Amino acid sequence: MVDAGIKITRNLKVGALDAETDSSLLDKCFVDKGDLDELLDVSNPAAVVLGRTGSGKSALIHKIETSADHCSRLDPNDISVRFLEHSDIIKFFDALDIKLDLFYKLLWRHLLVVEILKLRYDIRNEQDGKRFTDGIFSWLRRDKAKKKAIEYFNEWGDKFWLDTDEHLREITSKLENDTKASIGAKYSGVSLSIDGVEKLSEQERTEIRQRASQVVNGLQIKKLNEVLELLALYSFDDNQKKFYIVIDQLDENWANTSTRCRFIRALIEEIKSFRKIETVKIIAALRKDLLDLVYDQTRDSGFQEEKYEAYMLELKWSTEELTKLVELRINEVFRVQYTKEVVSLDHIFPKPKKGGGQTAIGFILERTLRRPRDVLQFVNEAFNIASERERVSWRALISAEANYSEKRLKSLKEEWGEMYPSFEDTVEILRGLPSTFSRSAINQDRLNDVFIALSEAHNNDPCVKMVHSYFEAKSVKDTDVLYAILQCLYRVGAIGVKVSSLDTFLWAHIDQSSVSKGEVKRSSHLKIHKMLYRALDIETEDKSMFVT
Structure with missing residues (x-):
């Protein structure tokens, strides 16, 4: 039995987000x-x-x-x-x-x-x-x-x-x-x-x-x-x-x-x-x-x-491997502070949601690109919200998601800044959309707002170049610009695409790293990644995520 007196202390972390700082836990x-x-x-x-x-x-x-x-x-x-x-x-x-x-x-x-x-x-x-x-x-x-x-x-x-x-x-x-x-x-x-x-x-x-x-x-x-x-x-x-x-x-x-x-x-x-x-x-x-x-x-x-x-x-990580990574780190940080006994995920995170049965670690992993840094960042945010408590509640996990989502959006901008320097403007085309949508959901007003923002930039971003060609009347249609934007959003991991009604959704971090213009054009539906739901005010039908 694990000591009843364990507590999530202030500033407790399951690791730093870079290997150099994280060397002790990494070993x-x-x-x-x-x-x-x-x-x-x-x-x-x-x-x-x-x-x-x-x-x-x-x-x-x-x-x-x-x-x-x-x-x-x-x-x-x-x-x-x-x-x-x-x-x-x-x-x-x-x-x-x-x-x-x-x-x-x-x-x-x-x-x-x-x-x-x-x-x-x-x-x-x-x-x-x-x-x-x-x-x-x-x-x-x-x-x-x-x-x-x-x-x-x-x-x-x-x-x-x-x-x-x-x-x-x-x-x-x-x-x-x-x-x-x-x-x-x-x-x-x-x-x-x-x-x-x-x-x-x-x-x-x-x-x-x-x-x-x-x-x-x-x-x-x-x-x-x-x-x-x-x-x-x-x-x-x-x-x-x-x-x-x-x-x-x-x-x-x-x-x-x-x-x-x-x-x-x-x-x-x-x-x-x-x-x-x-x-x-x-x-x-x-x-x-x-x-x-x-x-x-x-x-x-x-x-x-x-x-x-x-x-x-x-490098690719399975659900089991990422879960093991979190368990090992949680056990190590609590072992150092409190007990030599094993501290598992069940001791720290809430029980599965009523009805849906989703586990806390499942909730976390769905909002990552299946990378250790994403998972550790979410767990650290959850610990920060649940500071001075014995365990993380669902309410704390939902609150942590808001901070985590904003940081994930910022990280995407930094990660892809060299290839897509205007990503910050491009991704705004998704703001407020339903979590799953068709291209028709992107109306002309929404498209125009993004076009104008991109047109003011002067860099090597493929979306910026396409917008400039569009405004210079170089045989580029507004749909061509939209396809370029969706290709960018897929590549960075912001969206998944369903190329036909019979297929499952494709994701850059799981399936192929990029999609062609033809694949985007044929896509019947698109889906926004859950890591960006809170940062981009995405509409979701999952009301159970606000349980207490």
Whole structure:
């Protein structure tokens, strides 16, 4: 029997909403869904952890770091990619319309090679670096076939101890010097910058473009191919020792959108390349919507998305797994404060509603996108309302829903701000609608209000672009704008769609992540997600939700 004196104390929480702050509870209350074993298995290609914000990507990365004997973290914020964006030589190549995809791959490969060598040989300073290179040179000289690898270590051997930021600057400086050498004395007076390109004639641009392209295509990526093979034979041949490099925070604003997409695509390519070293695994965490954006912005001829599927591990949570997560955390926070006995959901939450039979945890989960962060946020709100009481009542749960719903709407705006910067205006088309509605429920007045709000914005939001085309009479109908808005609302998880009367509702967080214009057009009914009922004043027939 659990102590009768337990109480929901002021500021009691079942966890913070970010993995960094939540590390203590995360370690004690980790729900093993099998994802950790897949990622730690170096023979398993799954290496890109995919999920929406709050789905547990960073928590899983943290668990890998604490579980593996040899693991290092690379933070994109430490790589100073913004330095590249402001670099004259990079602007020079952009002005000449020369693709730098190979250069970005080279950067990642070099940074990753350096990082795994630091991890393997405990290289922390210049002396450690010299000790390593002396050892590898003595072995390399016996094999003349490794000429390119020798060249690479000759060039970089004394720099392995440098920070990633310094490495990036060294490689960029080399690109600039190689370019100067390539264009030769004839163009020695040309400034390798945007200004320099603007002063060139078309014929001069063409010639310099050809020469500069040869520099990019001739980068030492071939040397690094041999280096990977060499490392597999010489440094990472012990199957009992596994090495991991983890990369998180790729979702953050560490570079502009275009550069970030190119860099992430290059990283995914390099994760594939490092499969050559059987005891090494590069693992990255990435938002699903950001991956879609990467594919859209870097898609070239011959691109096949299915070639990357084996490397993706998408995080999905079942009702049972989320329930277990909440139970483990509730038991842990009450164990620390009150009792060593097990405290379950039944001890803290109200009994099922009369008549309907819905459980409290069922009520909570229906108002989430089935992600740990959503569930923990709702439980924390409920604890806040029920502060100083022995348990959460239905009244407290309903009150908590109002606060939670407002925060969920705000979180959606933040989560999708890069792709849909005007989402705050777009979502207003749902305000006050019935929970389930047809397109005809969106009358012209409602449509016009949203159109006007979107027309005042000037950004890359697809809905804004469509509205501008509509007002500029570019063969865009008001229904076309409506379809774009509904596609946006589906993608962010605000609505579900029923494509035909015989189908069930589709949801982005459960079924397919996006719907086509044709699917929206055929939709017989649409349904607003329960997480937004209170924030958007949605009409509902469920009067039982106001029970006391």
